[in-house]
Amino acid sequence: MAGRRDRGSAAVDFVLVGTLVTLLFLAILQVAIDYHVRNVLAACAAEGARYAANADVADPQAGADKANELIQRSLGGAFAHATAPAPQDEVAGAPVVTVTVTARLPLLAWFLPVGPTVRATGHALMEPR
Numbered sequence: 001m002a003g004r005r006d007r008g009s010a011a012v013d014f015v016l017v018g019t020l021v022t023l024l025f026l027a028i029l030q031v032a033i034d035y036h037v038r039n040v041l042a043a044c045a046a047e048g049a050r051y052a053a054n055a056d057v058a059d060p061q062a063g064a065d066k067a068n069e070l071i072q073r074s075l076g077g078a079f080a081h082a083t084a085p086a087p088q089d090e091v092a093g094a095p096v097v098t099v100t101v102t103a104r105l106p107l108l109a110w111f112l113p114v115g116p117t118v119r120a121t122g123h124a125l126m127e128p129r
Helices: 009-053 060-074
Strands: 080-083 089-091 094-104 117-125
Touching: 009 060, 009 080, 009 094, 009 117, 060 080, 060 094
Parallel strands: none
Antiparallel strands: 080 094, 089 094, 094 117
């Protein structure tokens, strides 16, 4: 008689454990996507700063435009917005170009509001003319 009371419990166990494993997998996937997007944004900001610091360009706004172009190619245009103020910082007398990228992280849970904001900054020394 004890065996009859356990009948059907395997299906319940499977549903409970399967739900937990699925949620854990989705959480890990969300963290992986967040790290990927953040690393791509940091690389685009750094490349935009290097481009703006080039002696032939020497324009911070051109660096922000380059970063936006790279972000659009790699992640899509809806992800981020890059800005570059005029060079304000100096290192050993050389001006520093700064490109800052701000984006909302994508969420796997489409029913939730937008994800958290991430900010990445790239710096480069302005080349002398």
